[in-house]
Amino acid sequence: MNNKIEYLTPKNIKILRGEFNTINIFLKDGRIYKGVVAISCFPIREPYKFISLFYQKETGEIEEIGIIKDVLIFPEEEKKLILETLNKHYFSFVITKIFDIKWEFGFLLFDVKTDKGEKKFYLKWERSRAIDFGERGKILIDIFEDRYIIPDVEKLTQFEKNLFTKFIYW
Amino acid sequence: MKSIENIKLETEADLDFFGNPSKIKVIVTTNKLHIIPEKGFQEKISFDLERIEGFNIRQTVGSAFLQLKIEGHYIDVVRFTNSNRYKFSRLITQLQNLKEGLPVSNEILNQPHPLLCPKCNFPLQTEESQCPNCLKQGAILSRVFSLIYEYMVWIFIIFFLMIIGVGLSLVPPRITKILVDEVLTTKRHIDWLPYLVMILIGAEFFRAQINMLVGTISTSVGTLITNNLRKKLFKKLEELSLNYYDINSVGTIMTRFSSDVEAFHGFVTQAGQGFLLNIFMIIGIGVMLFSINWLLALYVMIPIPFVVIGTLIFWRGVYPKYFKVWDSQAKLSTFLNNVLSGIKTVKSFSQEEKEYGRFSYYADKLKDTVRIVNLNISIFNPLMSFLFSLGGLIVWYIGGKNVLEGKLTLGELMAFLSYIGMFYTPLTNLALLSTWFSNFTTASHRIFEVLDTESQVKEPKKYVKLFKIEGNIEFKNVTFGYDPYQPVIKDISFKIEPGEIVGIVGKSGSGKTTILNLLCKFYDVQKGSILIDGIDIREIPSTELRKHIGLVLQEPFLFRGTIAENISYGKSDATLEEIINAAKIANAHEFIMKMPNGYDTLLGEKGAGLSGGEKQRITIARAILCNPSILILDEATSSVDTESEKKIQDALSTLWKGRTTIIVAHRLSTLKDADKILVIDNGRIVESGNHLELMKKKGVYYNLIVMQTQLASIDEVLINE
Secondary structure, rough: OOOOOOOOOOOOOOEEOOHHHHHEEEOOOEEEOOOOEEEEEOOOOEEEEEEEEEOOOOOOEEEEEEEEEEEEOOOOHHHHHHHHHHHHHHHOOOEEEEEEEEOOEEEEEEEEOOOOOOOOEEEEEEEEEEEEEEEEEEEEEEEOOEEEEOOHHHHHOOOHHHHHHHOOOO | OOOOOEEEEEEEEEEEEEEEEEEEEEEEEOEEEEEEEEOOOOOEEEHHHHEEEEEEEEEEEEOOEEEEEEOOOEEEEEEEEEHHHHHHHHHHHHHHHOOOOOOOOOHHHOOOOOOOOOOOOOOOOOOOOOOHHHHOOOOOOHHHHHHHHHHHHHHHHHHHHHHHHHHHHHHHHHHHHHHHHHHHOOOOHHHHHHHHHHHHHHHHHHHHHHHHHHHHHHHHHHHHHHHHHHHHHHHHHHHHOOHHHHHHOOOHHHHHHHHHHHHHHHHHHHHHHHHHHHHHHHHHHHHHHHOOOOOHHHHHHHHHHHHHHHHHHHHHHHHHHHHHHHHHHEEEHHHHHHHHOHHHHHOOOOHHHHHHHHHHHHHHHHHHHHHHHHHHHHHHHHHHHHHHHHHHHHHHHHHHHHOOOOOOHHHHHHHHHHHHHHHHHHHHHEEEEEEHHHHHHHHHHHHHHHHOOOOOOOOOOOOOOOOOOOOEEEEEEEEOOEEEEEEEEEEEEEEOOOOOEEEEEEOOOOOOHHHHHHHHOOOOOEEEEEOOOOEHHHOOOHHHHHHEEEEEEOOOOOOEEEEHHHHHHOOOOHHHHHHHHHHHHOOOOHHHOOOEEEEOEEHHHOOOOOOOHHHHHHHHHHHHHHHHOOOEEEEOOOOOOOOHHHHHHHHHHOOOOOOOOEEEEEHHHHHHOOOEEEEOOOOOEEEEEEEOOOOOOOOHHHHHHHHHHHHHHHHHHHHHO
16 A cells, blocks of 8 residues: 555546446556545544545455545436445444333343334443444444444433433443 | 246345345346346346356445446445344355355245344354343343342341341330330339439440441441452453454453442442441331330321432432543543553653543543532432421420420330431431432443453363373364454465474564464454364363463563563462573563662552563563473564564574473564464465465565565665665
8 A cells, every 4th residue: 555645536537337336446657446435534533535535456355546535526316425425334324213221131122213213232331332423422332232322312302311321431 | 016036045135235225136047147126216226147157245334235246347236234144144145155056045044144133033142142132131130139049048147146136225215215214204113213224224235245246247248249350350351352352452451340349349348338238227116106105106207208209319310421421431441551551651641631631531520420429419318307397396396386285205205206316317328219229320331341251262061181292283264253244354274293493474464473362262263264283273162271281472461470470470389480581581580680689679550660672572481481382483573673683583493392382573584494484464374384484475565575675785784874
């Protein structure tokens, strides 16, 4: 990997949809990369700025092609492809309502409503399983490593906040 | 849909490509792999198995993709949440078997997740843990009981003495009644006065004696229990694998030893001297009150429901706030530990103001949480006292009326009021039970959390003693990741013969140190096995294994103690001669003897007072003294100056003679004489051979050597200029 940032802009790359929902990148210097992966450098602070594009080598390992400083400067179609690829790299359930939290033998059983429907999940009652998300949010990582995000704890209702901070007090 | 025949494997994913919940069927027949979405935006697609060159799982953040390698490229075909990861890992194994013509099993895909109890589906701490739900364990008080079980004899003695003490404290008001009714008001038995006073003195004297005895025994038992608990905690912390320390900060663990164990101590002592005594008092006094006048006694009970309900409400509200106090304390001590141990860096970057700001933030947080808890308590306690005083006023009014009407004697009223004075004091104390109890349960939760944590490194059920090992090491298809879904070591295999010197080189983060961590069994491999002299190290107890391994780390760690104690750390029965001998071999003797107290020189925290090279030579002496069959040097010379490096190199070359030695080195010149060099890149061995062989190959190792030579030439030019 080069130790100098290689910025990717609409001037030096062309982004096209490839086979099987992949994206292909064509660089001005003639390089072509297929099946490109997008990863955000600051997924919490600035998820859509400083997006690093990688390609997967034959061995399965990934190598960086360059960094897109700001996705907004790309034409609409290319922007859509970048964001689509970026969103494929991140998956979480966003908690919109907490119905109940129960302590059971060192685990917390969450009964919640998420952006993808109602869910019940077990969280190990450990500090490392509920980590900060930005200034006021929390990411909960359940026993299977699935991620549940509370974007802003302060925006929960008083009942939900009391229930949540009773257990996740850190 | 046309039915699919000859189905060999069938499973289901739970997400479509765009992360929407969906049902995507994956069906594998003898020659095809079909992806069939039930709903969602994904399209149905089929692949000829012949066309697929490989399978892979691409882990992303929060989900993963099943990938197929087609025409040299990996393509994502199915997306699923991490809860399905196990199922798809198994699918890949089955797909590979199918490609190779081996038998496949569809049942294996539908087996329950190894992290769930097969009986009740309750989550398990680790794959091999017992299900807490099936065992019905966990109730805090029963756990506490198990801790105090061995002191039951003493606890019964305390109970017995307390009952006598309570009996004795009930005597004075009874005597007061007789004194008032028989001696002072009616003057029927004036001659009883001295005897009654003597009985009062006797009751008070014996009560004081018993209280002293109860206090002494319960304090001793409390101290014993907490001492035992501290030792259990420390033992557990020593047993836990390094994963635990990767996750939990030292500050948090320290708080468990200090304030949590102290809260436990406080509760045990209070239980003996405080609330148990108060409960006995309340029962005894209650019996007395009802025996004097049952109707008046009922009036006294009026405030009790309010007290109970108030206490319950208070407890529920204040309980979570105690968590926050503890958390703020832990964060503050973690911060202090961090900043004070790195004070040199803080000063060198002139960050004092910034750190002061951060300290103020944590200190203010602690202040706020403590203030809120104390505020709650300071409102609650006076409220309770007021409720109790209402009961006293009722007795004065109704009891007074009864005396005036001749339904109650003055002596009985006096006794009643004395008993009420004694009744309300223990009740007020019992109101504080919630404070002690919440403190105690919070602390117990955290203590049991540590005691219940299972080490990620599993110890064998049978203890195997290793008397001698030859030093034959074999890594067989080892895969490991600190996050199990992101392997750092990928399918590594290599062999080291006894007495061989093997170098491991590679870029930072390539997985060199992880290989050493696995060999020392600081972590367990996730796939494959590591054999020493043909025995899988999972069958060897960690302590037994590490007796035969000498480890010299990049950052030498010395304990507070003398130089001699530090050298003999791994062999406490070493003779003075052995200590000097080890120091001589490690080239440490010379500088040790320059110190006024020689080997008895007391070292400060982390070996303060010694240079990096000196500290490293002491740790080498420490390794020499243990006479290990396997020696591991992890960047042992990278943090010292060239002169020290030369001395350390001389020491090491003596040390590794006749031992299997593994050297992770940044400076590749160190490895010129190694029998074998393994070049690691991205968790895999990309090259192996001796120095000359690898130089001839002109591959990764050659490039690294060229790069270092160029840097050295630049240094030389700079020196010459």
